[in-house]
Amino acid sequence: MNGLIWFRNDLRTIDNHSLYNACRENEKVIGIYCLDPRHFETTQYGFKKTEKFRTQFLLETVTELQQNLANKNITLLIYLGYPEQIIPKVIAQYQIDTIYHQTEWTTEEIEVATEVQNSIPTVDWKTHYDQFLFHPDDVPYEDWEKIPEVFTEFRKQLEKKIRVRPTVAITAKPISNVIEEKTDIPTLDDLGFEPFEQPHTTAFPFKGGENQAHNRIQDYFWDTKKLAVYKKTRNGLVGKDYSSKLSAWLANGSISARTIYWEVQEFEKKVIKNEDTYWLIFELIWRDYFKYISLKHGNKIFQLNGILQKEYHWNQNTKAFHQWTNGNTREHFVNANMIELQKTGWMSNRGRQNVASFWAKEWEQDWRIGAAYFESMLIDYDVHSNYGNWMYNAGVGNDPRDRKFNIKRQAELYDANGKFQKMWLTPELF
Incomplete structure (x- = not known):
């Protein structure tokens, strides 16, 4: 059996259920990431849908993902183009039986996934809710309509009733899993941007990528122990350490909310457990809440x-x-x-x-x-x-x-x- 992982906003090797299941269920596994040109077009308001800052961070992220997968003998193909045009060709070329990808539910993501799906009807699809702290199968609501409209009610119910799931990891595939095809990662120039340098005063002097996310945790939690004062400093404005800054890696899935949660638990065991350490979990729950509200209300959020x-x-x-x-x-x-x-x-x-x-x-x-x-x-x-x-x-x-x-x-x-x-x-x- 041959599996294809379609990476989108889950750009990591650790605690990635699409990757984990693809590796368990298939003899041959490859990954694909498409830089969709629609993400770099000019909006109706006259500015680009994605500007240079997140684009640079994304390119750094997929570069690191490609290397981390290569270390596990898994090839990541990276293309600049429309997924609905590229993925069917890859499916045919590598005789893919099953596509694995993270479940998305907002309009643009659904439309692209539907187009891809319609163009390859004979392939199996396996999707996973993988961007939550509290997994949708575990929350105490029979359907999304039951999700409370007030955050505090949501938080108290879930904190009381739900245990965060453990993280998962893969082992390396055999070297025979590596394919010969290599793709070049597009540059800022390819996407219509000039190279740039961040000003030295930026509060976010970080690079994109899974390893960078873990480096940040190492620094913020263990080296400086800034997590121990997170709630006191989180309303700051100057410098890299007034908050965890983990949101950027969370946003494109370079790190999972579960990974951060279990790292906080470890910190609380080994260093200190206080209101500040809890507050980072509190913010992860807020992040979850907006995702559940989006599931409940659909396009009303736009x-x-x-x-x-x-x-x-x-x-x-x-x-x-x-x-x-x-x-x-x-x-x-x-x-x-x-x-x-x-x-x-x-x-x-x-x-x-x-x-x-x-x-x-x-x-x-x-x-x-x-x-x-x-x-x-x-x-x-x-x-x-x-x-x-x-x-x-x-x-x-x-x-x-x-x-x-x-x-x-x-x-x-x-x-x-x-x-x-x-x-x-x-x-x-x-």
Whole structure:
């Protein structure tokens, strides 16, 4: 039997159930990754769907994945092209019996998978929910409609009733599993981008890839033990260590939520167990929650009225968009965060909440434009967390209170000495 793993947002060898099952069930196994040109096109709003920052991180990630798989005698073929055109050719060439891939449920991913499936009807498909902390088969809901609309209820139910599953790993295949075909990994230039260097002030000076994710855990958990103060520092704005920064590797699946969870458990056994260590798990549960809300509500997460189907007056002002993205609003704190994003592809959690609130609640601009801009720019873009958080901040998501941030007060609380704002804005403003 011959198996093909179609990698998408699960770009890892450790704790990858598609890879694990393909290796157990097949004599011959190969992997494929397609850089889909649609991800690099210009959106209806006039900017690229994926900008250079996440693209660079992705290229670094697939490069490392290819090497890690090669170490297990598994070939990863990497192509620039449409999956529905490329995968059928690979299926035919290597006489594939079964395709393994991670379950996706948002529109664009489903449409591509359906096109691929329709073009090769004789091949078996095996999919796995593999981006959760709490596996969908384990949660205490008979169907997605029963998922609570309030996060706290969801968290308490799952923490009480569910045990996180153990991670899985593969052993190397025989050397005979390696195929002769080699593919060149596309470059930034191939995808329409100029090479670039990150400014030294970036809070995310990290590379993409599974090994890099594990290096980060080693540094943040074990070498510096910063995990022990995570909750106290997580609202920081400057430097690489105010938060774990694991979101980028989680977003493209270079590391699994389960791997992080069990590493926290180990840290709590060997170093310290406190509110700070728990808070990283708390954030993983929030991440899960947005995925479950997306499963429950489907395309409502992309609609103007959100999952609450709440009507507000929204504007679509191009001048406002340019002011916001270029850091030319009346709020220095918003401006500094937006320039950081523009120059580095990163923004803190505290910054994201404030700039989203300003765009949606102060200026009453269409929140979906802000969400699409984040999708373009953020290294750690995750469809469910991004749109879930934007709905939340726009008052059409999982927060019926419809709050608005007092941005001047936020700046006083989190950047009292103006260090962050001075870093990204013209000094004479202060």
